[in-house]
Amino acid sequence: MSTLLEQLRAGLPADAVVTDPDVLRSYAQDMAGFCEAGAAAVLVLPRTVEEVRHTMRTATELRVPVVPQGARTGLSGGATATEGCIVLSMLRMNQILEIDPVERIAVVEPGVVNATLSRAVGEHGLFYPPDPSSWEECTIGGNIGTASGGLCCVKYGVTAEYVLGLDVVLADGRLMSTGRRTVKGVAGYDLTRLLVGSEGSLGIVVRATLALRPQPPQQLVVAAEFPTMASAGEAVCRIMERGHAPSLLEIMDRTTLRAVNDMARMGLPESTEALLLAAFDSPEPAGELAAVGELCAAAGASEVLPADDPAESEMLLQARRLALVALEKVTGTTLIDDVCVPRGQLAAMLDGAQAIGEKYGLTVGSCAHAGDGNTHPIVCFDPTDEDEARRARESFDEIMALGLELGGTITGEHGVGVLKKEWLAREIGPVGLELQRGIKQVFDPLGLLNPGKLF
């Protein structure tokens, strides 16, 4: 241990090597707080690429596992500390190095907060689309690690679509560049895309070149209330089938609406089974909003409410962003599923999640990126009640099983972490798993990078 600290300190400033047990404990977990963490040996907070390289060289020499972290807003335990590990927090590497409106790229360090980048590029008339609900806190490095999505991905795609190139420190401290600064590039295997979503298990991202888009006009929202989830699901299918390109298409169920009202007194309708929000950011969205309103009515909506202005639209979106926090207040803790299903199975998935909640006697509220089929059934439970915690875990699993049965995936955007390890194996099968392990072995032969995550 003293060897580890001495060697780390030999190449790092004093304030970058933290051993205070209280601080270490505060870095032990991400938002999946119920995932059991080990006691880290040390927290390292590098400011430079060279400091990351020194940390990894030391880790390799002494065979110490390393758990990389961003803002720890992850929901699958992908950043949970393991016993005796180095927690490598990238928060201090938070510089935006370049924004180029001609090339439409930004070059950033991994600790840059998503919202900080979004605002900075906005000043140049540019747009970085991936917008996880935690966008005010989460970092670009963390977004890359988990291949994050968000609300506007239904039109603009997920993080993977926006990462052009990476600088990566490998397990042994070597520095590698992948990808490019150019729009296109197909030189060799796409290591950039392989690293996106690898949850810190293949290397430490120390710099990212990101693609940007021109900023679209502000979006306007139409809301529609439905008497059943099936009719809301029907509306989603018709909207997509007709070729509409909403910049957002979200669903909240009655449980979620009530929880948001309880917390924020937003006056959302609680008598409805599903509230659908559709937004358009085209220059003249009126026609699209009206057409979508009609499709909703035809599918059985009891009420269609176009927002009158951007402020009212923003209020509705705010309600959606609060869903998780509001449901957490119900019982103290939540398990958040992240099942993405074909759009045609959206209602079956959400109705099924509710039925599973009833079966286990638990509150399950759902919201969903409906246009993507990406559902987030949220299981509320009291972690101090052992039986309730067990039932929560079982219903969480049953929801994933239903997702696979409906032709979906166990994770649309949150990643696998420690929470869904067995489920990854179940989804991708033994051959895929063998190849994934083989790739891990190529990048990290000693198995030091974020051990125990993914598989």
Place this chain on the structure above:
Amino acid sequence: MSTLLEQLRAGLPADAVVTDPDVLRSYAQDMAGFCEAGAAAVLVLPRTVEEVRHTMRTATELRVPVVPQGARTGLSGGATATEGCIVLSMLRMNQILEIDPVERIAVVEPGVVNATLSRAVGEHGLFYPPDPSSWEECTIGGNIGTASGGLCCVKYGVTAEYVLGLDVVLADGRLMSTGRRTVKGVAGYDLTRLLVGSEGSLGIVVRATLALRPQPPQQLVVAAEFPTMASAGEAVCRIMERGHAPSLLEIMDRTTLRAVNDMARMGLPESTEALLLAAFDSPEPAGELAAVGELCAAAGASEVLPADDPAESEMLLQARRLALVALEKVTGTTLIDDVCVPRGQLAAMLDGAQAIGEKYGLTVGSCAHAGDGNTHPIVCFDPTDEDEARRARESFDEIMALGLELGGTITGEHGVGVLKKEWLAREIGPVGLELQRGIKQVFDPLGLLNPGKLF
């Protein structure tokens, strides 16, 4: 040899195993006809997944290399036969298995021709964007192998963005599924994206699930003539900087325009140094066409010519699609560079390519996907003239060196094949190369899949 044929025939219909030397010779090369090919032992034309698996099991058992092929429209020698190999042509696996307008996906076999798919999904109001110039012939499997681009990628992205999931037969005959049918999915490492662009070196794609988009309105084109390449490059930068989203932004140089006129008598302007074509497919493109016209004029365009209707627009695009064939007619053979540079370096790249042509006493005509910075300097040469062939190869290399110097990549969309092997190593460096070889080893430990390509 007889063992190989016997074993292949044991699991394949008689007409799927071809040994006629003339036929074998006709399958020996792709469009990079100057890349030397070996004599294949046999051509296999499977119709089913099981037939592909049988072929690969046989190849593994007998340690025979396998060269997978689509329509052989590739430009880098990625499909060149090697001595004693099995040429595995996927042309007969050409069924469109599913088109789903609600999920916006198509499921296809690898031998489906790009244009066939485009037309089929068009009947459902859908759009499969990647459109290589060879789209009337090239196959989806080949597009996936080389991670193809095309003209409309400036707005809609490249093949990698549209491949959601794959069924793949591995070197040893095992069948694996990657990815998903859903819009999102981040379960484990992204093997789908790893396989896209792997040039048949990691596995045989036998089925692909592709994302589709709603069909946009027909595009309208504005053309602008420039007295220098620098002023055309300046216009491209300003167009992108102002946040325009053209559905196409192409450049042709004077040499290319002349060649197209010589072949097709299209009446393109030959007195200009660069012709820029910009298209918009928004519902009301008039404003954007006018704004882009103004930016062109401000950058120094001598003439701005909006196409009056879709037919005139299509004629201009046709001219662009003919560029390569027209330049091939100049001397009989061409070497086509595929250098993608930052947009700001577009003019430097194209002027540089022309200067390199002059230095070596060769005709070099250039066209470019200008909005992407993806340039195609085309070196014309007479392959029967040994000295000219040597100069062609040297100028081809010098153009790639210039591309790297300008911050670009050696291949934006054509792939590495045999043509750019040394250049791949130069671009990605020793660490990246070591990891790529490691990944190849995981998928194909015996090195049987498309040996000698990439690295």
